[in-house]
Amino acid sequence: MTNKEIPKITSDIYIILSCYNEEETLEEVVTGLVERGFKVLIIDDGSKDNSPIIARRLVKKFAPNVYHYRHIINVGLGGAIKTGIQAALSRGADIMITFDADGQHNPDDLYNMYPPLQDGIADVVIASRDFSDMPTGRRFGNTVMNYITYIFQGKMVTDSQSGLRAFTASAARKLQLKSPHYGVSSEIIGEIHRRHLEMLEVPMTTIYDERTIQKGTNTLVGIKIILEFLNETLKK
Amino acid sequence: MYTYQIILIVLSCIGILFGIYQYKKNNFNNAVLSLWVLVGIAIIVTALFPGITTVIANIFGFGRGLDIIYIISILFLFYIVFKLYNKMEEQKRRINELVSQLALKEYEE
Numbered sequence: 001m002t003n004k005e006i007p008k009i010t011s012d013i014y015i016i017l018s019c020y021n022e023e024e025t026l027e028e029v030v031t032g033l034v035e036r037g038f039k040v041l042i043i044d045d046g047s048k049d050n051s052p053i054i055a056r057r058l059v060k061k062f063a064p065n066v067y068h069y070r071h072i073i074n075v076g077l078g079g080a081i082k083t084g085i086q087a088a089l090s091r092g093a094d095i096m097i098t099f100d101a102d103g104q105h106n107p108d109d110l111y112n113m114y115p116p117l118q119d120g121i122a123d124v125v126i127a128s129r130d131f132s133d134m135p136t137g138r139r140f141g142n143t144v145m146n147y148i149t150y151i152f153q154g155k156m157v158t159d160s161q162s163g164l165r166a167f168t169a170s171a172a173r174k175l176q177l178k179s180p181h182y183g184v185s186s187e188i189i190g191e192i193h194r195r196h197l198e199m200l201e202v203p204m205t206t207i208y209d210e211r212t213i214q215k216g217t218n219t220l221v222g223i224k225i226i227l228e229f230l231n232e233t234l235k236k
Numbered sequence: 237m238y239t240y241q242i243i244l245i246v247l248s249c250i251g252i253l254f255g256i257y258q259y260k261k262n263n264f265n266n267a268v269l270s271l272w273v274l275v276g277i278a279i280i281v282t283a284l285f286p287g288i289t290t291v292i293a294n295i296f297g298f299g300r301g302l303d304i305i306y307i308i309s310i311l312f313l314f315y316i317v318f319k320l321y322n323k324m325e326e327q328k329r330r331i332n333e334l335v336s337q338l339a340l341k342e343y344e345e
Contacts, residue, residue, distance in 0.1 A: 069343070075336070083339050
Protein backbone atom coordinates (compact mmCIF):
# COMPACT_ATOMS: atom_id res chain seq x y z
CA MET A 1 0.00 0.00 0.00
CA THR A 2 1.47 3.36 -0.94
CA ASN A 3 1.43 6.33 1.39
CA LYS A 4 -1.37 8.03 -0.53
CA GLU A 5 -3.73 5.12 0.10
CA ILE A 6 -3.15 4.99 3.85
CA PRO A 7 -6.28 6.31 5.57
CA LYS A 8 -5.61 9.02 8.10
CA ILE A 9 -5.77 8.13 11.78
CA THR A 10 -8.03 10.75 13.33
CA SER A 11 -8.82 8.97 16.59
CA ASP A 12 -7.03 7.30 19.50
CA ILE A 13 -6.46 3.75 18.26
CA TYR A 14 -5.11 1.06 20.58
CA ILE A 15 -4.03 -2.38 19.42
CA ILE A 16 -4.79 -5.14 21.94
CA LEU A 17 -1.90 -7.49 21.31
CA SER A 18 -2.52 -10.80 23.07
CA CYS A 19 0.77 -12.54 23.62
CA TYR A 20 1.61 -15.97 25.02
CA ASN A 21 5.20 -17.15 24.57
CA GLU A 22 5.91 -15.04 21.48
CA GLU A 23 9.56 -14.08 22.08
CA GLU A 24 10.43 -14.75 18.43
CA THR A 25 7.85 -12.46 16.85
CA LEU A 26 6.86 -9.93 19.51
CA GLU A 27 9.44 -7.25 18.71
CA GLU A 28 8.81 -7.38 14.97
CA VAL A 29 5.03 -7.24 15.40
CA VAL A 30 5.09 -4.35 17.89
CA THR A 31 7.58 -2.38 15.78
CA GLY A 32 5.39 -2.84 12.70
CA LEU A 33 2.36 -1.52 14.56
CA VAL A 34 4.07 1.47 16.17
CA GLU A 35 5.62 2.49 12.85
CA ARG A 36 2.13 2.65 11.39
CA GLY A 37 1.02 5.07 14.10
CA PHE A 38 -0.90 2.78 16.45
CA LYS A 39 -0.62 2.57 20.22
CA VAL A 40 0.02 -0.94 21.42
CA LEU A 41 -1.18 -2.68 24.59
CA ILE A 42 0.84 -5.87 24.98
CA ILE A 43 -1.30 -8.25 27.02
CA ASP A 44 1.18 -10.85 28.15
CA ASP A 45 -0.90 -13.84 29.22
CA GLY A 46 1.54 -15.44 31.65
CA SER A 47 4.28 -16.14 29.10
CA LYS A 48 7.05 -18.41 30.34
CA ASP A 49 9.67 -17.40 27.77
CA ASN A 50 11.44 -14.06 27.30
CA SER A 51 8.30 -12.24 26.10
CA PRO A 52 7.96 -10.14 29.32
CA ILE A 53 11.60 -8.97 29.07
CA ILE A 54 11.17 -8.06 25.39
CA ALA A 55 7.87 -6.35 26.19
CA ARG A 56 9.42 -4.19 28.91
CA ARG A 57 12.22 -3.20 26.55
CA LEU A 58 9.68 -2.26 23.88
CA VAL A 59 7.74 -0.13 26.40
CA LYS A 60 10.92 1.90 27.04
CA LYS A 61 11.91 2.06 23.39
CA PHE A 62 8.54 3.26 22.10
CA ALA A 63 7.31 5.24 25.14
CA PRO A 64 4.58 6.44 25.42
CA ASN A 65 3.05 4.38 22.62
CA VAL A 66 3.55 0.87 24.01
CA TYR A 67 2.21 -0.51 27.29
CA HIS A 68 2.74 -3.90 28.86
CA TYR A 69 0.10 -5.61 30.97
CA ARG A 70 1.09 -8.92 32.46
CA HIS A 71 -1.17 -11.73 33.66
CA ILE A 72 0.85 -13.45 36.38
CA ILE A 73 -0.59 -16.80 35.29
CA ASN A 74 -1.91 -17.98 31.93
CA VAL A 75 -5.65 -17.35 31.61
CA GLY A 76 -6.38 -17.79 27.91
CA LEU A 77 -7.18 -15.70 24.85
CA GLY A 78 -10.56 -14.59 26.19
CA GLY A 79 -9.04 -13.37 29.44
CA ALA A 80 -6.32 -11.47 27.57
CA ILE A 81 -8.88 -9.75 25.35
CA LYS A 82 -10.98 -8.77 28.37
CA THR A 83 -7.97 -7.27 30.13
CA GLY A 84 -7.01 -5.51 26.90
CA ILE A 85 -10.46 -3.97 26.43
CA GLN A 86 -10.49 -2.71 30.02
CA ALA A 87 -6.98 -1.29 29.65
CA ALA A 88 -7.86 0.44 26.37
CA LEU A 89 -11.06 1.91 27.84
CA SER A 90 -9.22 3.21 30.90
CA ARG A 91 -6.69 4.90 28.59
CA GLY A 92 -9.48 6.67 26.76
CA ALA A 93 -9.28 4.76 23.49
CA ASP A 94 -11.74 5.67 20.72
CA ILE A 95 -11.07 2.49 18.80
CA MET A 96 -9.47 -0.79 19.84
CA ILE A 97 -8.31 -3.61 17.60
CA THR A 98 -7.41 -7.15 18.68
CA PHE A 99 -4.30 -8.51 17.02
CA ASP A 100 -2.20 -11.67 17.42
CA ALA A 101 1.45 -11.42 18.44
CA ASP A 102 2.47 -14.60 16.60
CA GLY A 103 3.06 -12.78 13.32
CA GLN A 104 0.16 -14.31 11.39
CA HIS A 105 -1.59 -10.96 10.94
CA ASN A 106 -0.45 -8.38 8.43
CA PRO A 107 -0.49 -4.89 10.00
CA ASP A 108 -1.41 -3.43 6.60
CA ASP A 109 -4.82 -5.09 6.98
CA LEU A 110 -5.57 -2.58 9.74
CA TYR A 111 -5.93 0.12 7.09
CA ASN A 112 -9.24 -1.50 6.08
CA MET A 113 -10.48 -1.68 9.62
CA TYR A 114 -10.46 1.67 11.41
CA PRO A 115 -11.87 3.97 8.67
CA PRO A 116 -15.45 2.58 8.91
CA LEU A 117 -15.33 3.08 12.68
CA GLN A 118 -13.89 6.60 12.42
CA ASP A 119 -16.57 7.49 9.88
CA GLY A 120 -19.33 6.07 12.09
CA ILE A 121 -20.38 3.51 9.45
CA ALA A 122 -19.98 0.55 11.82
CA ASP A 123 -19.52 -0.30 15.51
CA VAL A 124 -17.43 -3.39 14.86
CA VAL A 125 -15.21 -4.45 11.97
CA ILE A 126 -14.11 -8.07 11.59
CA ALA A 127 -11.38 -8.96 9.13
CA SER A 128 -12.18 -12.30 7.49
CA ARG A 129 -9.62 -14.71 6.12
CA ASP A 130 -10.03 -16.08 2.64
CA PHE A 131 -10.83 -19.75 3.29
CA SER A 132 -9.80 -20.78 -0.23
CA ASP A 133 -6.18 -19.90 0.62
CA MET A 134 -6.15 -22.22 3.63
CA PRO A 135 -4.78 -25.74 3.93
CA THR A 136 -7.70 -28.18 3.49
CA GLY A 137 -7.89 -29.32 7.14
CA ARG A 138 -7.86 -25.77 8.36
CA ARG A 139 -10.54 -24.73 5.90
CA PHE A 140 -12.82 -27.58 7.01
CA GLY A 141 -12.27 -26.76 10.69
CA ASN A 142 -13.05 -23.09 10.24
CA THR A 143 -16.19 -23.84 8.24
CA VAL A 144 -17.38 -26.16 11.02
CA MET A 145 -16.62 -23.43 13.59
CA ASN A 146 -18.72 -20.96 11.58
CA TYR A 147 -21.71 -23.31 11.81
CA ILE A 148 -21.10 -24.00 15.51
CA THR A 149 -20.99 -20.25 16.11
CA TYR A 150 -24.24 -19.93 14.20
CA ILE A 151 -25.93 -22.68 16.25
CA PHE A 152 -24.80 -21.43 19.68
CA GLN A 153 -24.48 -17.70 19.10
CA GLY A 154 -27.15 -17.11 16.47
CA LYS A 155 -25.14 -15.25 13.83
CA MET A 156 -23.51 -16.47 10.62
CA VAL A 157 -20.29 -14.72 9.62
CA THR A 158 -17.59 -15.31 7.01
CA ASP A 159 -14.88 -16.06 9.56
CA SER A 160 -16.02 -16.61 13.14
CA GLN A 161 -12.51 -17.41 14.44
CA SER A 162 -10.82 -14.30 13.07
CA GLY A 163 -8.37 -12.74 15.50
CA LEU A 164 -8.54 -9.32 13.87
CA ARG A 165 -11.49 -7.37 15.24
CA ALA A 166 -11.94 -3.65 15.69
CA PHE A 167 -14.43 -2.04 18.08
CA THR A 168 -15.46 1.47 18.92
CA ALA A 169 -15.18 2.27 22.63
CA SER A 170 -18.96 2.32 23.05
CA ALA A 171 -19.29 -1.09 21.35
CA ALA A 172 -16.50 -2.54 23.50
CA ARG A 173 -18.23 -1.31 26.66
CA LYS A 174 -21.35 -3.26 25.71
CA LEU A 175 -19.59 -6.61 25.23
CA GLN A 176 -20.15 -9.12 28.02
CA LEU A 177 -17.51 -11.77 27.53
CA LYS A 178 -17.42 -14.86 29.70
CA SER A 179 -15.25 -17.36 27.84
CA PRO A 180 -11.65 -17.28 29.11
CA HIS A 181 -10.29 -19.33 26.21
CA TYR A 182 -10.64 -19.59 22.44
CA GLY A 183 -14.44 -19.65 22.73
CA VAL A 184 -14.20 -15.88 23.00
CA SER A 185 -14.02 -15.47 19.21
CA SER A 186 -17.47 -16.99 18.72
CA GLU A 187 -18.75 -15.27 21.84
CA ILE A 188 -17.81 -11.87 20.40
CA ILE A 189 -19.87 -12.69 17.28
CA GLY A 190 -22.76 -13.64 19.58
CA GLU A 191 -22.44 -10.41 21.55
CA ILE A 192 -22.44 -8.34 18.34
CA HIS A 193 -25.74 -10.06 17.52
CA ARG A 194 -27.25 -9.71 21.02
CA ARG A 195 -26.22 -6.07 21.54
CA HIS A 196 -27.44 -5.14 18.03
CA LEU A 197 -24.06 -3.72 17.00
CA GLU A 198 -23.47 -2.69 13.42
CA MET A 199 -20.87 -5.09 12.01
CA LEU A 200 -18.81 -4.84 8.86
CA GLU A 201 -16.66 -7.60 7.38
CA VAL A 202 -13.51 -6.73 5.47
CA PRO A 203 -11.00 -9.08 3.81
CA MET A 204 -7.65 -9.92 5.40
CA THR A 205 -4.46 -11.52 4.24
CA THR A 206 -3.12 -14.22 6.51
CA ILE A 207 0.49 -15.24 6.62
CA TYR A 208 0.65 -19.02 6.90
CA ASP A 209 3.89 -20.66 7.87
CA GLU A 210 4.58 -23.80 9.87
CA ARG A 211 4.56 -21.94 13.15
CA THR A 212 1.20 -20.24 12.78
CA ILE A 213 -0.36 -23.42 11.43
CA GLN A 214 0.69 -25.28 14.56
CA LYS A 215 -0.52 -22.56 16.90
CA GLY A 216 -4.01 -21.70 15.67
CA THR A 217 -7.34 -23.33 16.35
CA ASN A 218 -6.89 -27.06 15.90
CA THR A 219 -9.43 -29.86 16.21
CA LEU A 220 -8.88 -30.28 19.96
CA VAL A 221 -9.44 -26.58 20.57
CA GLY A 222 -12.57 -26.83 18.40
CA ILE A 223 -13.95 -29.63 20.57
CA LYS A 224 -13.13 -27.65 23.72
CA ILE A 225 -15.03 -24.66 22.33
CA ILE A 226 -18.09 -26.86 21.67
CA LEU A 227 -17.97 -28.28 25.22
CA GLU A 228 -17.68 -24.78 26.65
CA PHE A 229 -20.76 -23.66 24.71
CA LEU A 230 -22.72 -26.77 25.75
CA ASN A 231 -21.91 -26.08 29.39
CA GLU A 232 -22.95 -22.44 29.07
CA THR A 233 -26.22 -23.53 27.44
CA LEU A 234 -26.91 -26.01 30.27
CA LYS A 235 -26.35 -23.35 32.90
CA LYS A 236 -28.96 -21.01 31.44
CA MET B 237 -28.56 -61.03 61.17
CA TYR B 238 -26.12 -61.36 58.27
CA THR B 239 -22.54 -60.09 58.34
CA TYR B 240 -23.21 -57.45 55.69
CA GLN B 241 -25.88 -55.89 57.91
CA ILE B 242 -23.40 -55.54 60.79
CA ILE B 243 -20.75 -54.07 58.46
CA LEU B 244 -23.24 -51.53 57.07
CA ILE B 245 -24.39 -50.48 60.53
CA VAL B 246 -20.82 -50.08 61.81
CA LEU B 247 -19.77 -48.11 58.69
CA SER B 248 -22.80 -45.83 58.98
CA CYS B 249 -22.09 -45.13 62.63
CA ILE B 250 -18.49 -44.25 61.76
CA GLY B 251 -19.81 -42.07 58.94
CA ILE B 252 -22.16 -40.17 61.24
CA LEU B 253 -19.40 -39.66 63.82
CA PHE B 254 -17.10 -38.44 61.02
CA GLY B 255 -19.81 -35.98 59.97
CA ILE B 256 -20.17 -34.63 63.51
CA TYR B 257 -16.38 -34.35 63.80
CA GLN B 258 -16.19 -32.37 60.52
CA TYR B 259 -19.08 -30.18 61.73
CA LYS B 260 -17.18 -29.38 64.92
CA LYS B 261 -14.11 -28.51 62.84
CA ASN B 262 -16.30 -26.12 60.81
CA ASN B 263 -15.76 -28.09 57.61
CA PHE B 264 -19.46 -29.01 57.34
CA ASN B 265 -22.34 -26.57 57.63
CA ASN B 266 -25.76 -27.40 59.11
CA ALA B 267 -27.22 -28.51 55.78
CA VAL B 268 -24.39 -30.90 54.94
CA LEU B 269 -24.38 -32.37 58.47
CA SER B 270 -28.15 -32.97 58.36
CA LEU B 271 -27.85 -34.68 54.98
CA TRP B 272 -24.91 -36.75 56.18
CA VAL B 273 -26.75 -37.91 59.32
CA LEU B 274 -29.98 -38.60 57.39
CA VAL B 275 -28.14 -40.77 54.85
CA GLY B 276 -26.40 -42.61 57.72
CA ILE B 277 -29.70 -43.27 59.50
CA ALA B 278 -31.33 -44.37 56.23
CA ILE B 279 -28.56 -46.93 55.67
CA ILE B 280 -28.85 -48.24 59.24
CA VAL B 281 -32.63 -48.60 58.88
CA THR B 282 -32.36 -50.43 55.56
CA ALA B 283 -29.63 -52.66 56.98
CA LEU B 284 -31.85 -53.60 59.95
CA PHE B 285 -34.98 -54.04 57.81
CA PRO B 286 -33.91 -55.01 54.28
CA GLY B 287 -37.56 -55.64 53.38
CA ILE B 288 -38.20 -51.89 53.26
CA THR B 289 -36.17 -51.44 50.09
CA THR B 290 -38.22 -54.09 48.32
CA VAL B 291 -41.42 -52.32 49.34
CA ILE B 292 -40.09 -48.99 48.02
CA ALA B 293 -38.76 -50.69 44.88
CA ASN B 294 -42.18 -52.18 44.20
CA ILE B 295 -43.83 -48.80 44.55
CA PHE B 296 -41.53 -47.40 41.84
CA GLY B 297 -41.73 -50.57 39.76
CA PHE B 298 -38.13 -51.81 40.21
CA GLY B 299 -37.45 -55.52 40.53
CA ARG B 300 -35.10 -55.59 43.49
CA GLY B 301 -34.57 -53.39 46.51
CA LEU B 302 -30.88 -53.10 45.72
CA ASP B 303 -31.56 -51.64 42.25
CA ILE B 304 -33.26 -48.57 43.62
CA ILE B 305 -30.30 -47.92 45.93
CA TYR B 306 -27.93 -48.18 42.96
CA ILE B 307 -29.99 -45.79 40.88
CA ILE B 308 -30.40 -43.24 43.66
CA SER B 309 -26.66 -43.41 44.39
CA ILE B 310 -25.74 -42.85 40.74
CA LEU B 311 -28.14 -39.91 40.42
CA PHE B 312 -26.79 -38.45 43.63
CA LEU B 313 -23.20 -38.83 42.41
CA PHE B 314 -24.08 -37.17 39.10
CA TYR B 315 -25.56 -34.29 41.01
CA ILE B 316 -22.45 -33.93 43.17
CA VAL B 317 -20.15 -34.02 40.11
CA PHE B 318 -22.25 -31.36 38.40
CA LYS B 319 -22.18 -29.17 41.51
CA LEU B 320 -18.42 -29.60 41.87
CA TYR B 321 -17.86 -28.81 38.21
CA ASN B 322 -19.85 -25.61 38.47
CA LYS B 323 -18.05 -24.63 41.64
CA MET B 324 -14.70 -25.22 39.98
CA GLU B 325 -15.72 -23.15 36.95
CA GLU B 326 -16.78 -20.37 39.28
CA GLN B 327 -13.42 -20.49 41.07
CA LYS B 328 -11.60 -20.41 37.72
CA ARG B 329 -13.65 -17.38 36.70
CA ARG B 330 -12.79 -15.61 39.93
CA ILE B 331 -9.09 -16.36 39.58
CA ASN B 332 -9.14 -15.06 35.98
CA GLU B 333 -10.82 -11.87 37.14
CA LEU B 334 -8.21 -11.48 39.87
CA VAL B 335 -5.33 -11.98 37.42
CA SER B 336 -6.86 -9.43 35.06
CA GLN B 337 -7.36 -6.85 37.81
CA LEU B 338 -3.79 -7.35 39.05
CA ALA B 339 -2.46 -6.70 35.54
CA LEU B 340 -4.54 -3.51 35.24
CA LYS B 341 -3.61 -2.35 38.73
CA GLU B 342 0.12 -2.18 37.93
CA TYR B 343 -0.42 0.93 35.82
CA GLU B 344 -2.76 2.65 38.23
CA GLU B 345 -0.17 2.82 40.98
